[in-house]
Amino acid sequence: MIFNVVNNARFFFEGKTTILLLLSVVFFFAPVEVSAQKKFSKSYPASQNVRLQLLNRSGTVTVEGWDRQEVNISAYLEAPAANVAPQSLSGTIYINLVKDNQGRGDVGSVNFTIRVPYDSKVDIETKVGNLNVSNIRGGFVRAHISSDGDITLTNIVSGNVSAQNGIGNIFFDGEIQSDGNYRFTSMRGDINLRVPSNSAFRLVATAPSTRNINLGSFSGGNMRFGDGRRVVGQFGDGSATLTVTNQRGSIAFIRR
């Protein structure tokens, strides 16, 4: 009996030692991972209607409108860290990670969070990764992903909006301005557009592969559904142009 108790105690302590050793190994390596991520931060005074032009290689880009006349760029750089060298030239902030890292083979992802004045023009592009833009009411919003990634445009009040990706979803939540031009294009994914019920636009929505076009409360307008692959028509006075193309995915309208 005593022998058993001693044996159990030895086993218990040996087990504990092993766990402690394992944990120490884990904690030894963990800080290395953390320190591998660098942070970049820079601010620029912004003029009226400043334009942000960003070309990223991979990573998530988040652009938010704020009530300061200042552009604040912060970025987390995964190892091996990319070179980031923004430039401010005649009212435009340029960030081009493709050019800044030309000739470099292995470059880690860069996750940007950029704050810009509400009335900014935003033109962001990435080869791979998600793009998020919110609270912008400038003259122009363009988000383009060359391959994989989701595009989320929230609270956008702009007369010229363009979103295009390869494989991934597109979500737009904003206003359709009269005489505006809105273009959403995806190869595969869901395109969801959340617009006010009093919006007025001419629509060409094409989803030839799935024929999944759901106009929701906007189906009451003068719309022609044809064989289901394309819906063409007009809602309200139709002064804005809305072109939505999803080669192998769905299109849905949601009332805001």
Next chain:
Amino acid sequence: MNCEECQENLSVYLDGELDEALSMSIRTHLTLCMDCAKLCEDFAVILDTCQTEPPSEIIPPNSQALWCRISNSIEGDIKPPVAEQPRSGWRFSFLQVGSAVLGVALISSLLTVVGIRNYFEPSGEDFTSRSAATQTTFEKILSKVGLADTPFEARMRRLKEQESAIVYWDKRVQAQRAKWDNKMRDAFDRNLNEINQTVNEYTMILQQDPDDDLSGEMLDSALNDKMNLLRDFSEL
């Protein structure tokens, strides 16, 4: 950036010699303007042809001697002026002259219309999204007499142009691809595969129904997407 500025700088842009700010403006403009994108595509094809195909004619070793031969042969061809023989005069009535002038005016107007039509590149929509059913009578007549492309011929021509551009950008991608990391390679392959499936899908539909306008338009769009994907990744 407007079309004029874009087209002025297009050649330098393709040579990769423009500063980054201007390059990016051009890139943005090309995604929004189909006409300039088409022009860019044409330039790319010309560049590719110049780079890949050897010159078909042998350049003479001595250009001075060549020019000497050319001027000799021109001088040999010039005949001495022949003294004018007095001819019996042609006499036309006012009606005949009027009819002749009217006829010449009509023929030249028709030729001008046809010339202008053939000179200006039709838009992508004209090429791909139109079937024989949507042709106007005038277009049908021009197609029948061989003065204009039929929608099918136009589509085939456009496809050929797109294929050439794709070959050009694909070569550039293959040269860069080894440098990419796995994440980049996987994303590129996945998207290219998706586009290729789409292209095959519409090609099959069009084989069964060549008059399917929408499939023609979608095929055109998918091939443009493929070209853009290759172009975007070729700069990495």
